Amino acid sequence: MNESTLNGVVAPVLTPFDEHGQPDAGRFVAHAQRLLDDGCTGLAPFGTTGEATSLGMEERRELLDALVEGGVAPARLLPGAGSCSLTDCVLLTRQAAQHGCAGVLLLPPFYYKGVSDEGIFRFVAEVVERVGDARLRIYLYHIPPQAVIGYSIELIGRLRDAYPDTVVGLKDSSGDWQNTAAVIEAFPGFTTFSGSEVSLLANLRAGGAGCITATANVNAASLRALFDGWRSDAADGMQAAITARRELIQSKPMIPMLKHIVAQRTGDPGWLRVRPPLVELAAADAQTVLTSLAA
């Protein structure tokens, strides 16, 4: 994997589905390229926003191949490689390393609850050892609202100590800024992203790397402007506008709402589809947000 930095605004790319409910590689690659054009510094396909856990193993691998073959630079890619299964996590991680991706975003194995830090450490260690690729860079994906289990400060430290050249960063989707701040403070040089743009300015002021946030799918230019101008006098005002926009979007179920916005932008209603267990959002429910965003 490349040494280039992803710092800034990383989009967890939405996954489109065709009329048969299959992942649509054409729409996916076009959307990814559009996000880079919009100013994203990186792309994190196969995250929570991308309905990654709803995709099959083969589907995930084919979509990553499609991105690279479609011309998206691997140095800009941070694919989610998480799986409850060590075996499948290794397959996904190895593929990303072989493509020369900037890194992988790694969920903890999220089925069993109440597991020990030792158990999660062994899982990550085994991924590193089995992949056995010096190019590998791992960004820990801490998202207790979905995974329930997560990466404690102690565990992050232990993983960094064991694999300093490999375990290089974290996305904090805990929704708890105090936790993000504690990680940034505890581990200088670690690449720590906020999981929401609501704390983008705070993250940058504290020495963090930026954000990996769902709304980058529809709001990348504004986020990039704040990243580029966070030291300016306008920064607080920019953050306030960004936060207001976020609150508007998240007043509805996030993933279906984002797909409505992309459908509107592209004029392509095919973007509205989601996979079970998610349910699409009725047009009338989405319209109130679309109207407010346009205002």
Added chain:
Amino acid sequence: MNESTLNGVVAPVLTPFDEHGQPDAGRFVAHAQRLLDDGCTGLAPFGTTGEATSLGMEERRELLDALVEGGVAPARLLPGAGSCSLTDCVLLTRQAAQHGCAGVLLLPPFYYKGVSDEGIFRFVAEVVERVGDARLRIYLYHIPPQAVIGYSIELIGRLRDAYPDTVVGLKDSSGDWQNTAAVIEAFPGFTTFSGSEVSLLANLRAGGAGCITATANVNAASLRALFDGWRSDAADGMQAAITARRELIQSKPMIPMLKHIVAQRTGDPGWLRVRPPLVELAAADAQTVLTSLAA
């Protein structure tokens, strides 16, 4: 899939690993055959106890093939086919149906939390439609302690109404006997298993189907005796002894403790291995339970 009943004592088969951490088909098939010899009426490989979510897609498929090729009757098999991914869930379910298994045990798609009954309904419905095999029988796997989301009474009713010949039963691992009792009462003719033998007698008296329980890996004969003799005067005493044994075993982490008991019984320390995120149990910790069980 076959019409034969699994009623009684079903073992969620433990999964052994070899010295390289790979699933060990030889030990697995031998253990499955031993469990049927011990009196199990059915086997549920690839459940929580079997570390199924820690296995790769190919590993799960190869192990099911190995069981059938190893001579375990498909009519006795209720493999777990759950996955967060609709695509992979369909692959696993189709394989089980094609083997003529008695049914599949189906976790809800457990990554996203707070999903609607409608979303889970669509997931199961899509599995039924995509597999499209009249032999398919689905047993819903309700285990909120791990999956967090689950099958509500209303959702069970809706799935039964939509697919009366396919959605035929449930394993209730909620740990809440009142919930199990409510399912049995609400749905006469539904095959409702308790997820623990602690409520085996209560389950049978209420009209349930028996239990699918981790400890059947090491205690099948006693459980079968209660199933065969639940109408006898000795039943309450048998239940009390079974419950005491359960409480002893679950005083330690369940899966590693069960593997110690199997290792002792078979004289094969290879049985002690677990996959991350689980961690094996130290011999000294297991010994206190082993000694008490022997007493």
